[in-house]
Amino acid sequence: MPEPVEPRQKRAELRSAFEDASFWTLCRRIPSLLAQIARMAWAIDRRDVLLLVGCQIASGVAAAVVLAATARAMVPILGGGLVPDRVREALPALAVVAVAAAVGRIAFGLAAWAVARLKPRVMTAADTALVQAMLSVELEAFNRADFSEQHEHAETGVMRCERMLYDAQSFMAAFIRLVAAFGVVTVLHPLMLPVLLLAVLPSGIGAVAEAKIEYRTHYQNAANRNLKGMMRWHITTSGYANEVRANSMRAYLGFWYETLSRRIDQRTVAAAGRQVRTNLLAAAAGGVCLTGAWATLVWLTVSGRVSLAVSATAVVAVRTALGNLANVIHYCATLFHSSLFLGDWKRFVDTTAAELALARGGEKAPVCPETIRLDNVTYSYPNRPRPAVDGLSLTLRRGEVVAVVGENGSGKSSLIKLLTGLYLPEKGTVSWDGVDLRTVDPDTVWAQTGLVPQFFACWPLACRENVTLGQPATWDDEAVWEVVETVGMREVVEELPEGLDMLLAREVWGGVTLSGGQWQRLACCRALYRKPAVLVLDEPTSEMDARGEHLIFQALKAMAADRISIVVTHRLENTKIADRIIVMEDGRITEQGTFERLIKAGGLFQELYELSQDR
């Protein structure tokens, strides 16, 4: 079986993300990263943020008190005299140790509670910001080669948000305790501080190197992961389950999925080897430095520079400092790691999506336009040698039904995206009543359009919402039933156990689905319910039976007087209801006229019609 092809992907950002990533960059970035996380959390719940910070400080102070009181207790315990006397003398300091340790634990527990409350909400905020960003972009953004890839990275950023808050809390907790321990160690003997730092520096540098390897691997797998995700959906969704089986695709799809997954795993496994080597190297260097730290402590004690009591406290302080320092370095590295993904999310939301956001003029589109005019309009898709619409001029008038026909790929769907302002032309102008759509707020255009696209959505919502989606809520179902009736769906909807309330999603418990043609009738309902000034139907009846098709074209005719109506169709019989037929070839209009005229004109229309009759 043929192996899946390796998808191409953009690499420039991968390089730039690493150029400035060093251990020192990590240390420099931590304060701003913490500030960014704090800002995100602050915007969600100030009380929890204050509780978290308060608890962190309290647990740090408690740790310092524990160490200081331990040092105080050690002096009588390791000093001379009778054991009961020594213990009695140490009791007050030991009581302080117990109280401070309890305060530390309570503060830690409360901090964890605050984080648990903040985590899901921070993640939801990041997630909704991403969804809003996706909703805000121009339709054209989806044609950009790297848009989906960048979106995928941003999705990972959202997933990491949750973990990042936990990492930030753990980092801060370790950092505050470390400062406390460092303070105690420095007071005991200043030489201990640099020795301690040296002991954990190698593991810090190793952790960052490991994080970089993981991030690089994540990027290298991005296109494959993206493709795998899409294929997974196609393979497992109920909608294609019949095609997958009846066209004997199962074996190949299974093979394809496994092969691609293995390819991703191979890179991850290879990276794991590099990570372990880095880790071991860092651990070995750390071990040597740590031995040096303990040797220094022994030397200080043996040479009489510190007393045995102080030395014993130093052992506790060094252990506390080391444990926390290792945590600081670990969480610093994971925070840094997460910050790279968060950077992807932020870049996508603040820059990529913002640059591609719908930002046209603020003018209002003319209400119920009399004419839509295309003047010399050209539109090309990226990576395509020829324009999809090529220097096209056309005027559509209110009250007129225009049918657009032509062979596959001749530019029909692109044309309707241009005249509804979904795409802006590369050259030429599209205007509604003389107002250039470039200067108009697109929402005021789309408030007046009703579109049945070629590939329409089957919304996993109630039947009613499948009709009214995008329109203000209504308490009265009469208008809904009216359009349901128009497309011949009343009986079907009435038979659903919950009628208009029925959930149309068989994947959800209690939900049902409809047949292909019934779904298409519902998509037509959606457009008709809007009573739009510009009604655009792109192959609206491709899945319908003759009765459904008849009903839709009757409805189109009945509604035509008050609006501009455009219908794209391959069934040329349907064009009989049109006032004018436009024939497209290679992005241009090559013929125009009524059915009666074009059927005898000797052009493409006549040829296609004769082919449709030749059975």
Ligand SMILES: Nc1ncnc2c1ncn2[C@@H]1O[C@H](COP(=O)(O)OP(=O)(O)OP(=O)(O)O)[C@@H](O)[C@H]1O
């Ligand atoms: N998103 C896209 N990216 C790149 N090329 C595209 C895209 N959409 C359409 N095209 C190309 O633009 C040309 C016109 O496509 P369009 O969908 O407008 O044709 P159409 O006449 O509606 O075709 P059909 O009858 O098959 O629906 C085709 O060559 C098509 O391959």
